[in-house]
Amino acid sequence: MTLRVLAFLLAVLPLACREAPRGLVVANGDDVSLLHPQRTASISDARVLQAMHAGLTRLDPQTLSPEPGLARRFEASEGGRRWRFELRPGLRWSDGLALQVEDVERSWRQLADPSQGSPYANWLEGATIRTTPADPRDSTDGGSLEIEFPHPQPSFAEMCAFPALAPIAGHAPPEQVGSGPFRFVSRRVRDRIVVERNPFYWDAAQVAIPAIDFLTVDSQVTALNLFLAGEVAYAPNAPELAVPALLAERGEAFQPQPQFASTFLRFQVTQPPFDRLEHRRAFVAAIDPDALAASLGRVRQPAWHLVPPESPHWEPPPVPRWRSAPPALPQPAREQRFELLYNSSELNRSVAEVLQAQWLANLDLEVALINQEWKSFLAAQRGLDYQISRSSWIGDYLDPLAFLEIFHSESGNNRTGWSDAVYDGLIEAARGESEPEARRLLLREAERRLLDQAIIAPLYHEVGLELIDPRLEGLHRNLRGYIDWGRVRWSPEEPPS
Incomplete structure (x- = not known):
């Protein structure tokens, strides 16, 4: 589809005004791989999980400040080393059974258990958890939980709004029972997941959308067409080709905004050819x-670092000097086959083709492009079954550590095979440092080492290209792409007809 044809379609196709069949329809992206809050690592998964599972806190959709959720009160002491949460009385799971403070403790212990394989197990590493059950004689008492970390966790209230820390039912699979504003209805693989309003949600009276259909739409062009036809009310990513026309013709629905996210390449460093530093640096x-x-339309900001510039009070380390030298690859390495793995999407294909051309021009090497659908891609990346892999990360909380901790050797999100005692020591020292400037310097040195060792290749910092039906309220653009589905509603002035 050419830009001229796309501009014409945008001009002649008004946003349709008929209501989605089940209240709200979302073009969710790749097929959901896991509906398990503790094991997911996909933004498509997270959007559904945020509807089905509630945390002890939730975030203000505009400011991203933590607010009470399942916990009606929370407080920190000792610089964030200790946290106390007071649960709301009368909490229930989406099937109506009681949700108790002991369920939170059990869920958090499960998350921290290495045998469970959660990529977020390190969030609770070394933590001590104590609970005080609700007093059955006091209807206003929901019980309380205290957690003590071996190091400060100043962002823990924000982290508690992330699905990984949501309580998980012990009597039913998390794919079916949760505590969020919506509850599971049905799933058709590679088609859709349907959820409906949860009458047992703690804030159910404020949930205005009766149901949400999360459609599997891995083509951004298809998602755009569905949005223009009024078949979906939200699409997370518009295609680059459409950006100029969308800005000109659909400003009420399309307002790009920087996100706390980066796209980069991972190198698998446990086997040739990228077990050698000089090979990684050359690439x-x-x-x-x-x-x-520039090839992507200059919408996204080119990246020379992993941590996005939106990180508060952050100054990145210098770009490694070797990046400005002419790249050179030793002759023996040229006899090997090189592959770049990426998951299916128009954008990812475009990025892969540009990188392929740059490597051909600058290294005189032909790199094969390997395309896989999301589930196979994720399995290959987690299993280290790749050489170079396209990757992206959106910060789970607004702190440089949200990006840098994923390359700690014990992180389930590392996915490179890299283990470096110096880097691990810097991350652990930063976790234990309560003085802000000293902590920033430790994290800055950690990023400098990560870049100098060429474990990753930063590509660009993300921009939110969301398409949002202007009649929706409560669905705000923000740095993290965070959506509180329980606060989304149709405007009473312009309801869909």
């Missing part, structure tokens, strides 16, 4: 992020 030095961003 990184051959990449021109500025030219890549």
